[in-house]
Amino acid sequence: MSWNLKLAADIFLLTTILGLGIWLFIRSLKHSDNRPKLIFKWVFTAIILGIVFMYVVPGFRAGGLEAIDALFVMLICGGAMAVTWQDSLIATVAKPLTNVFDGGNEPPVPKPYYSVALAKRKLNKPLDAIVEIRKQLDRFPNDFEGVMLLAGIQTEDLNNLPGAEITLNLFCDSPGAPPKQVAAAMNHLADWHLKLAQDADAARAALEKIIARFPDTELSLQAAQRIAHLGGTEKILLAGHDRQPMAVPEGVKNVGLLESSKFLLPEETEPGELAAVYVKHLEQHPLDTVIREKLAIIYADHYQRLDLAAGELKQLIEYPNQPAKRVAHWLNLLADLQVRHGANYDTVRETLEKIVERFSNTAAAELARARLAHLKLELKGQKETPGVKLGVYEQKLGLKQGSLRRQL
Numbered sequence: 001m002s003w004n005l006k007l008a009a010d011i012f013l014l015t016t017i018l019g020l021g022i023w024l025f026i027r028s029l030k031h032s033d034n035r036p037k038l039i040f041k042w043v044f045t046a047i048i049l050g051i052v053f054m055y056v057v058p059g060f061r062a063g064g065l066e067a068i069d070a071l072f073v074m075l076i077c078g079g080a081m082a083v084t085w086q087d088s089l090i091a092t093v094a095k096p097l098t099n100v101f102d103g104g105n106e107p108p109v110p111k112p113y114y115s116v117a118l119a120k121r122k123l124n125k126p127l128d129a130i131v132e133i134r135k136q137l138d139r140f141p142n143d144f145e146g147v148m149l150l151a152g153i154q155t156e157d158l159n160n161l162p163g164a165e166i167t168l169n170l171f172c173d174s175p176g177a178p179p180k181q182v183a184a185a186m187n188h189l190a191d192w193h194l195k196l197a198q199d200a201d202a203a204r205a206a207l208e209k210i211i212a213r214f215p216d217t218e219l220s221l222q223a224a225q226r227i228a229h230l231g232g233t234e235k236i237l238l239a240g241h242d243r244q245p246m247a248v249p250e251g252v253k254n255v256g257l258l259e260s261s262k263f264l265l266p267e268e269t270e271p272g273e274l275a276a277v278y279v280k281h282l283e284q285h286p287l288d289t290v291i292r293e294k295l296a297i298i299y300a301d302h303y304q305r306l307d308l309a310a311g312e313l314k315q316l317i318e319y320p321n322q323p324a325k326r327v328a329h330w331l332n333l334l335a336d337l338q339v340r341h342g343a344n345y346d347t348v349r350e351t352l353e354k355i356v357e358r359f360s361n362t363a364a365a366e367l368a369r370a371r372l373a374h375l376k377l378e379l380k381g382q383k384e385t386p387g388v389k390l391g392v393y394e395q396k397l398g399l400k401q402g403s404l405r406r407q408l
Contacts (some may be wrong), residue, residue: 041084048077112136112143126157144181145192147171148188155192165189174207183219185208190226200230218321221287228285271302289316289326293333300337309337331355339382348375
């Protein structure tokens with residue numbers, strides 16, 4: 001090898017080692033907890049490397065006794081390097097294992113902290129708590145936890161429901177707000193309108209925003225269900241603030257000596273009257289699944305009209321975006337009514353097979369398969385029920401098929 005080629009190879013090797021050393025130095029300096037100590041190690045390492053290049057490398061090249069002397073110097077330098085870097089080497093070897101427990105050098109995911117705000121709220125300092133919450137919201141705009149905490153303090157601590165409504169509306173109107181969080185915010189706002197202001201109209205307006213923003217979804221169905229029952233909630237809330245004196249009749253004396261006390265039980269509402277009330281309610285709130293289910297049971301059990309009951313339940317089953325759990329429940333209820341009121345084997349089997357087809361690989365499907373296996377025994381053990389003649393409510397029974405969709 002010519003002298004020039006050898007010099008070029010030495011320069012390339014020296015440059016590579018020097019570049020690698022500089023990269024390692026900068027990288028380790030960024031992640032070091034004790035930078036002065038690390039700098040000392042690198043300076044000491046540079047001195048050792050200088051000794052190696054000045055005495056060890058020429059000695060090996062010369063050979064003979066000089067090579068033996070160079071070997072001793074190399075061993076001394078190697079021992080010094082091992083003592084200097086032993087803690088770093090151990091940490092490097094153990095790092096993959098310790099990273100499993102402490103996460104290594106991965107920085108924690110930034111997130112808002114509301115502990116200071118919660119502490120100030122407990123100390124009855126709501127304004128100071130709001131200041132702390134807004135500091136976090138400046139860093140994490142539209143954080144749902146912070147928005148709800150802010151609205152809660154405005155409503156419950158400062159009695160500022162209009163301010164809380166503005167806070168929630170700003171969050172809900174922001175682009176990219178998750179649908180479930182928007183629905184939760186509006187449901188909380190409706191709760192506050194009902195509990196604190198006894199304002200069912202304002203609560204209804206909040207719930208209607210969910211229906212308008214997410215039409216034909218499970219969220220809109222849940223909001224419609226709440227709207228359908230706001231009337232009863234309003235009466236209960238207002239009754240607590242406008243209590244009228246009520247005369248309490250004298251109780252029956254010597255109850256224990258009576259032959260029977262059945263006459264003391266409260267009178268149950270006649271199913272026919274309930275059916276009329278339910279029909280009228282469904283004309284105003286066709287999405288009220290609870291009332292429609294109750295109406296179907298009255299049709300089947302009181303009037304022996306399985307066809308009308310099946311019509312009501314099929315409207316619930318076929319309406320889109322209903323939760324799978326509820327649909328499976330209605331199909332099972334339809335099968336129960338069919339078994340109870342004399343439907344044939346093929347009709348009940350078809351109903352149960354719909355559960356298996358629509359919700360395969362679920363617990364509901366497994367229960368339906370088990371029931372199908374014993375369906376003939378179930379039908380055989382079911383006693384026939386005598387029919388009941390329709391009364392004066394016959395003309396008002398049920399809503400016509402498809403009326404739910406037509407009213408929507």
